[in-house]
Amino acid sequence: MLREIGVRSIDDLFAPIPPNAQVKGDLKIPRQMAESEILDYFRQRGDENGKGYTSFLGAGAYNHYRPVVIDSLISRGEWFTAYTPYQAEIAQGTLQAIFEFQTMICELTGMEVANASMYDGSTAATEAAMMAERVTGRSEVVVARSVHPEYREVLATYAKYQGTPIKTVNFGDNGRVDAAELEKTVTDQTSCVLIQSPNFFGTIEDVAVIADIAHKKGALLAVAISEAISLGIVRPPAEADIVAMEAQSFGVPLGFGGPYAGVIATKEKFVRQIPGRLVGETLDKNGKRGFVLTLSTREQHIRREKATSNICTNQALVALMATIFMTVYGREGIRELASHNLAKAAYATEAFGKNAKVMFQGAPRFNEFVVQTHHDPYAINNALLDKKIVGGFPLKKFYPELGNASLWCVTEMNSREQIDAAAKEVSR
Amino acid sequence: MSVDNSKIKKATTHVNQNEGLIFEKSSPGKKAYKLPPLDVPEVNATKLLGNAERKQAPALPEVSEIEIIRHFTRISTWNYGVDTGLYPLGSCTMKYNARVNEAAARREGLANAHPYQPEKLSQGAMKILKLLSECLLEITGLDAITLQPAAGAHGELTGILMIRAYLESQGNPRKKILIPDSAHGTNPATAAIAGYEVENLKSNDKGMVDLAALEAQVTEDIAALMLTNPSTIGVYEGDIHKIAEILHRKGALLYMDGANMNALVGKTQPGHNGVDVMHLNLHKTFSTPHGGGGPGSGPVAVKKILEPFLPTPVVVDKSDGTLGFEYHRPQSIGRVRAFYGNFGMHVRALAYILANGPDGLRQTTEDAVLNANYIRKKLEGIYELPYKTPSLHEVVFNDRIQQKKGVKTGDIAKRLIDYGFHPYTVSFPLIVPGALMIEPTESESKEELDLFIDAMKAIAQEAEENPEIILNAPHTTRVSRLDEVRAARQPVLRWKPKAKSAAE
Numbered sequence: 001m002l003r004e005i006g007v008r009s010i011d012d013l014f015a016p017i018p019p020n021a022q023v024k025g026d027l028k029i030p031r032q033m034a035e036s037e038i039l040d041y042f043r044q045r046g047d048e049n050g051k052g053y054t055s056f057l058g059a060g061a062y063n064h065y066r067p068v069v070i071d072s073l074i075s076r077g078e079w080f081t082a083y084t085p086y087q088a089e090i091a092q093g094t095l096q097a098i099f100e101f102q103t104m105i106c107e108l109t110g111m112e113v114a115n116a117s118m119y120d121g122s123t124a125a126t127e128a129a130m131m132a133e134r135v136t137g138r139s140e141v142v143v144a145r146s147v148h149p150e151y152r153e154v155l156a157t158y159a160k161y162q163g164t165p166i167k168t169v170n171f172g173d174n175g176r177v178d179a180a181e182l183e184k185t186v187t188d189q190t191s192c193v194l195i196q197s198p199n200f201f202g203t204i205e206d207v208a209v210i211a212d213i214a215h216k217k218g219a220l221l222a223v224a225i226s227e228a229i230s231l232g233i234v235r236p237p238a239e240a241d242i243v244a245m246e247a248q249s250f251g252v253p254l255g256f257g258g259p260y261a262g263v264i265a266t267k268e269k270f271v272r273q274i275p276g277r278l279v280g281e282t283l284d285k286n287g288k289r290g291f292v293l294t295l296s297t298r299e300q301h302i303r304r305e306k307a308t309s310n311i312c313t314n315q316a317l318v319a320l321m322a323t324i325f326m327t328v329y330g331r332e333g334i335r336e337l338a339s340h341n342l343a344k345a346a347y348a349t350e351a352f353g354k355n356a357k358v359m360f361q362g363a364p365r366f367n368e369f370v371v372q373t374h375h376d377p378y379a380i381n382n383a384l385l386d387k388k389i390v391g392g393f394p395l396k397k398f399y400p401e402l403g404n405a406s407l408w409c410v411t412e413m414n415s416r417e418q419i420d421a422a423a424k425e426v427s428r
Numbered sequence: 429m430s431v432d433n434s435k436i437k438k439a440t441t442h443v444n445q446n447e448g449l450i451f452e453k454s455s456p457g458k459k460a461y462k463l464p465p466l467d468v469p470e471v472n473a474t475k476l477l478g479n480a481e482r483k484q485a486p487a488l489p490e491v492s493e494i495e496i497i498r499h500f501t502r503i504s505t506w507n508y509g510v511d512t513g514l515y516p517l518g519s520c521t522m523k524y525n526a527r528v529n530e531a532a533a534r535r536e537g538l539a540n541a542h543p544y545q546p547e548k549l550s551q552g553a554m555k556i557l558k559l560l561s562e563c564l565l566e567i568t569g570l571d572a573i574t575l576q577p578a579a580g581a582h583g584e585l586t587g588i589l590m591i592r593a594y595l596e597s598q599g600n601p602r603k604k605i606l607i608p609d610s611a612h613g614t615n616p617a618t619a620a621i622a623g624y625e626v627e628n629l630k631s632n633d634k635g636m637v638d639l640a641a642l643e644a645q646v647t648e649d650i651a652a653l654m655l656t657n658p659s660t661i662g663v664y665e666g667d668i669h670k671i672a673e674i675l676h677r678k679g680a681l682l683y684m685d686g687a688n689m690n691a692l693v694g695k696t697q698p699g700h701n702g703v704d705v706m707h708l709n710l711h712k713t714f715s716t717p718h719g720g721g722g723p724g725s726g727p728v729a730v731k732k733i734l735e736p737f738l739p740t741p742v743v744v745d746k747s748d749g750t751l752g753f754e755y756h757r758p759q760s761i762g763r764v765r766a767f768y769g770n771f772g773m774h775v776r777a778l779a780y781i782l783a784n785g786p787d788g789l790r791q792t793t794e795d796a797v798l799n800a801n802y803i804r805k806k807l808e809g810i811y812e813l814p815y816k817t818p819s820l821h822e823v824v825f826n827d828r829i830q831q832k833k834g835v836k837t838g839d840i841a842k843r844l845i846d847y848g849f850h851p852y853t854v855s856f857p858l859i860v861p862g863a864l865m866i867e868p869t870e871s872e873s874k875e876e877l878d879l880f881i882d883a884m885k886a887i888a889q890e891a892e893e894n895p896e897i898i899l900n901a902p903h904t905t906r907v908s909r910l911d912e913v914r915a916a917r918q919p920v921l922r923w924k925p926k927a928k929s930a931a932e
Contacts, residue, residue: 010794014820016818016820017664018669023694026790029563029567030559039532046535046552048552061543061767067460073497080525082509083520084718085721087841089842089845089907090508091720093507093720096506097720104486120765122765150766160761233473254542259773280915282912283910284910286908290910291910301612305619313579313581313711316722324500330454330461331489333460340466385549412463416467
């Protein structure tokens, strides 16, 4: 090949890089390994992470059963080795799957349109707030403190450099947004109110009441959802203008925090302000149904600095996992699965409540609840590790005023025995 | 019209089955799941949730497991993947996605790890983050890194925000980011989101940065230049030292878009050539799969002076010899994503680096550049080469010769599908009108390259003799050219049941 190109050596092809800028010798990285060594390396790292533990962690990443058909299907090269479907004629599989995903997300969230996915729940919530600024022409964001603290941190990063003021609203004794405080905080400068439901404490917000407060002042309501399974049994936030969801619960591995898939869903009238890719139905020359990426004049590759967002890559393969998951459970299964979560959490709340204080009573919850203990939750969790139990998430890091409170999550993956064992330890 | 497909060597027709939407296969009562018996008392949802209970079931499909398998298998056959053949999308680096990467990412202790599990139970994951960080720092020649950004554009934003925070700490964040006219669209979009104005930098007649123009444009208002190197025409900016000097003299920084890093790994380290900040696309250079449009991963590496501004948390060595996350970093720009980024992609990228080692990474780069130059040599003259500057990993032609017969780059791309290849990148970069941007990557054998070259030659001949066949392509796919105008004018963005009122 070198001869055909007309050069003597490979080095000739690298002549544009000045000699003094070229690497001399080898990079200082580990030597080349055989496949068996590579797998051995990652097996060891996996083992160091601990094996055989029962986990009661939620807090934005949920342990649900993953039907085996998901990995079986997404392992097809046509799915995972394909690029973004810009060339529609040879990407109809990806395009149709995204169209199905958008439809299912609309059905679950009660919204009219959904995009093809965002990076994750935290960036989706942030993009929802930025979208509200574009829709309303206002810049101030009011965010509930019961929104996932890391989602709020991401919002703060984006907002800081765009000069977007952020106001926060506290939660009341029942764990819900303090409606009276919200009423006082929202002004005619507010672009959106951002809440989460179920919120970070697992409490389901009264979305209709909050929507009224926001809408009265001409602000939009954006609702973040981090536990997507809740939508099987919890009323969708239909009064919201934008829903920003994390779809990890739908068959996506916990994977130490990613990759996950965010989603933005909204009303049809706001579609031209939605960030990210959208798939639409159309016809080919012969009148046959097909799918294409559409309304792309919103996007960076066309609009450059005037785009609705700088997002390019999304999370298509993860959205496909979620689509397959939603198909496996279907119309009835998603409710049955959610009802099992609800029942397990109700049972756990009672079990924990016998010897410790379950906080935020008086408002409905889904599968998470907050437990206040006498002892430091980190110490309790350390003791629990000896029983092969990973305890709840200590809240003092983000909410110092909650003292020894921690956030527990119970899903269909936790058995009654495990719940009983954990409840017993916590009471000490 | 009769279509002569006798020159098509690689493909005949694509697998072509009719398959509706999954919703159209649904019928009530079908199930593909079974939950274990509930081992706690059942609850009354209405009592527990009150008016927060969902009253109307979502119209999710009701199908059996074999129907799910067949549906997603059948529609997958309408896709083209790297597994199907050469995928010459310029700037996208569609290389082989090794199966060992997938096996590594699915190891139980990694795939099932919760991001908030105690640090004691996260040592394995943190060792992976640390080793990958060290490897990427060696590859880039920079001093500190964050793995948090979820994709390239997200990395760009992280990098530009760090520049902003750094300049602010020096007293003035400045107003503008300079961006060459050959840049990816994400660059200006990112600068805008980071609160900067975009100033365009015109390329010279070689498609490269014009040093004199740069010198004139760099003022105390310029925060940084975002430079893709090699540029989007596949040309190495040999003057990158001087570019950096011009910027640094005025207190501005050099941001490098690492989209084209597959041309440089093991050959040159940008950090040693004046680059202050750069992002990498693990889904390009480091072989993590594109997945039909994501997930990606966009780590950002920086010079020492920018380290205090890295997003939180960062992995640090603790005094007891274990690894931990450090959250308290007062000058940090803050978080750009929940948790620690796309960890699954970090695992895959590290598996790729380990599978290659220093020799393998260097050879990968050499083969990528060799393959691009082979295609360039074989197609030059048949397609016009607007810039004669030496190519590294990709080559950009234009459609001027074929345009005489009314055939444009987008048409040639569609005809290439009939020959069994995914199109190259069409009409980009913007500085080349009618661009055909071709990046073969190192993954391709000479045999596959020759098939591609033959296809491109055959299409050029068709353009002379029978342009109609190209203008109406593709002929072999399940759907012919789709009406994009219709899709945008009358958006149908979700399925709705037909005649819903009659059914219910």
